[in-house]
Amino acid sequence: MGKKNLYSLAALAGVVLILPPIIGNPYYIGVLVFVGIYSLITIGLSLLIGYAGQISLGHAAFFGLGAYTSGILSTRFGLSPWLGVVAAVFLTCGVAFIIGFPVLKLKGHYLAMATLAFGEIIYIVFNQWAEYTGGPSGFGGIPNFSLGSISLESDTGYYYFVWGIVLLIIFLSLNLIHSRVGRALRAINEGELAAACMGVDISRYKLKIFVLSAFFAGLAGSLYAHFVTFISPGTFSVMFSIVLLTMVAIGGIANIWGAIMGAALLTVLPEYLRVFRDYDILIYGSVLLFIMIFLPDGLLIGIFHLFRRKENLP
Secondary structure, eight states: OOOHHHHHHHHHHHHHHHHHHHHHHHHHHHHHHHHHHHHHHHHHIIIIIITTOOSSSOOHHHHHHHHHHHHHHTSSSSOOOOHHHHHHHHHHHHHHHHHHHHHHOOOOOHHHHHHHHHHHHHHHHHHHHHHHGGGOOOOEOOOOOEETTTTTOSSSHHHHHHHHHHHHHHHHHHHTTTTTTHHHHHHHHHOOOOOOOOOOOOOHHHHHHHHHHHHHHHHHHHHHHHHSEEOOOOGGGGGHHHHHHHHHHHHHHTTTTHHHHHHHHHHHHHHHHHGGGGGGHHHHHHHHHHHHOOOTTHHHHHHHHHHHHHHHOO
């Protein structure tokens, strides 16, 4: 990981540290918790799509698997939330491995349709397995995390907990990108035949990055469940997978920082547009359309080019 990324990570850590005292309002701190949770998923999607070139429309299912596994184990079976998170992550990775082994042999829109079908199947399971999932109505009573006698029930405490995990995941992801594995993933994205000729085990690397992105989504699901303490299938529908892809595309597909920016924009923007009432959806859509048309490489790259252009002006 280069110095620029290290400095950027340190700057983000500083911003994360000082934001709660500045904001003060618990509601908006809670919104930032969701930004952190969604950032975990978009980081994984950025690695999968932007670097390995493999599209997925089923990551809402992995998000849901993490949430339901951790939620069910901690409520129905009385398991510690911490052990529930571990079980959720292992289950999500296991399902991703089983699904990814045959699915990743597909390419292009066939791969997209296969992951879409997987997401729809998991969504149906959440709705139909009412004995454990609560069916369409969902279930609540999911306990919060606690560290000894310290509970993470407050929005501020959970904010620092979630963003501490996000910062760690960013650090690991940036190191992965700049490692031999990252170079292999970029080679696969550029051309699988050329990568194979250079000795890259394409199937193994694609499966590994697919499982890793599912790991991030499952972890995010567990964090989500123990924050909101209530889950229902509607949160994990295929439409949410599309929203996650939009977050990555808006921020910049092949850019970890862009994925975080996209998650932040699409989570925070609707909150500020509520004041426009009946016109909020129209404004929201217009903003997304503007970014996609005039900043096709993503919001982060577009802002970077804009500043460079200003610096070059006489």
